[in-house]
Amino acid sequence: MAGGCCGESEEKGERGGGCCGPKAPPPSCCGPNITSACCDGEEDLTKVQEGVKEYYGEVLKSTNDLRTSACTSCEKPNPKVAQVLNKIPKQVTERFYGCGFPVPLGIENMRLLDLGCGTGRDCYIASALVGEEGKVTGVDMTPQQLEVAQAHAEEYCKGGLGYAKSNMSFVSGYIEDLSSIEPGSIDLAVSNCVVNLSTSKEKVFEELERVLAPGGEFRFSDVFSDRVLPAEMQNHKVLVGECLGGAMEVNQFLSMAKNAGFMTPLMVSKTPIEVHDKELAAILGDTKFDSITYRVFKIPEGDRLGEEDSKTVSYNGSLELSEGAYKVSADLTLQAGERHKVSGDVATILCKSWIQRFFDQHCSGCCC
Ligand SMILES: C[S@@+](CC[C@H](N)C(=O)[O-])C[C@H]1O[C@@H](n2cnc3c(N)ncnc32)[C@H](O)[C@@H]1O
Structure with missing residues (x-):
């Protein structure tokens, strides 16, 4: 359906939020990137x-x-x-x-x-x-x-x-x-x-x-x-x-x-x-x-820390073949045994997901 999945109203951007709004290039509507809900x-x-x-x-x-x-x-x-x-x-x-x-x-x-x-x-x-x-x-x-x-x-x-x-x-x-x-x-x-x-x-x-x-x-x-x-x-x-x-x-x-x-x-x-x-x-x-x-x-909403709730965590060195350091992402590698202050989002992932087994959370003040 190259070139024309959008009806007149969609071309005017009245659909709001779909692929056929004013920001989307209309001819690309119906390729594999777009949900069937968007096109006929x-x-x-x-x-x-x-x-x-x-x-x-x-x-x-x-x-x-x-x-x-x-x-x-x-x-x-x-x-x-x-x-x-x-x-x-x-x-x-x-x-x-x-x-x-x-x-x-x-x-x-x-x-x-x-x-x-x-x-x-x-x-x-x-x-x-x-x-x-x-x-x-x-x-x-x-x-x-x-x-x-x-x-x-x-x-x-x-x-x-x-x-x-x-x-x-x-x-x-x-x-x-x-x-x-x-x-x-x-x-x-x-x-x-x-x-x-x-x-x-x-x-x-x-x-x-x-x-x-x-x-x-x-x-x-x-x-x-x-x-x-x-x-x-x-x-x-x-x-x-x-x-x-x-x-x-x-x-x-x-x-x-x-x-x-x-x-x-x-x-x-x-x-x-x-x-x-x-x-x-x-x-x-x-x-x-x-x-x-x-x-x-x-991570369920109720288990998430706020972005401002930074935490101090350390990698416990228990992942096979990565005993020295754990690569969380391209931007974040945690050295084993070192304390790192991480954002609330990252702390949520390290402390509330299945990978929590590899990390310790360090408390300051009354609670973690
Ligand atoms: C590029 S191959 C990768 C196959 C496999 N992951 C690998 O690494 O060899 C893509 C595979 O995804 C399957 N596939 C593509 N779209 C799919 C869909 N919507 N539902 C189920 N399987 C799909 C294809 O049948 C094909 O076997």
Whole structure:
């Protein structure tokens, strides 16, 4: 529906707050960045989604078939993850299309959800890291991807990890509708280069907020653009499939996360994406893309400290392979044993989320 999803009243900006208001460029209304609520183009959104399914189910056969570096990671795994990677079946890793390593260490016994798990590389990593008592659920809409993930799970868990049975389950479904997952039943959600592909990103964040337990985290690596993309990019099948056409502009993402009820997201890392394919580069012009990893925490309103309530905290050095320092975000690394004064927002995350096990809070005066 390039060029014209807005009716006359919307063009005059009477819709208020939607994509069709005066601030939004009308022609880009109906691409993957916009919710179906904004446009009448439900059909167009389904078409985009079907195109993505076809791209991952039929067009791409392995990582080598990708035409840009958007869906691949040059980030090095830590030694523990590298060891786990060696045990993961080749059929799973050769169709990895993610852009980072969003599964952290220190997640023993946790309940993890992978949105758009594909052939399951990150689920297989998480399966080893949460241990036999933990639980990993992968959701994906493309049958060919899920088949690979499912096919090797039992053998990997029993033969590779020595578990009595698999701690992974794979669900065929859409990340915009996680109704098969109980509210508050997930401690950590991850996603690797998938949210950009969603045609209803707000719904993804709303669903995440519903399924995460209080104190839970959504940690994801995805593609972000330096501007809201025009319709011809948002509707370009290959650009969308390559995770560029649906890339979020950072401020769009920040407001979606806020509207869904999350704390202000923390950026962990940012890597520029290069597009070497001449045909695609010509369409993209000077638009810049980055692969960014964000941490998004769910903390109930009543548990949050005010921004002015700064606290003194220290990292207790208990996270494996990070005994000397804990990286909270790109801007904040806490040295073990040192006291740091942090803002109320950061203190809320360090003291009220699942990562509180790594931190001590120091009281001055009567109470913490
Ligand atoms: C770029 S691949 C990444 C796959 C996997 N995370 C990885 O790292 O290999 C995108 C995956 O997201 C899935 N996907 C895209 N949009 C989806 C949606 N709305 N609901 C469920 N799965 C989706 C695709 O089927 C595909 O397997």
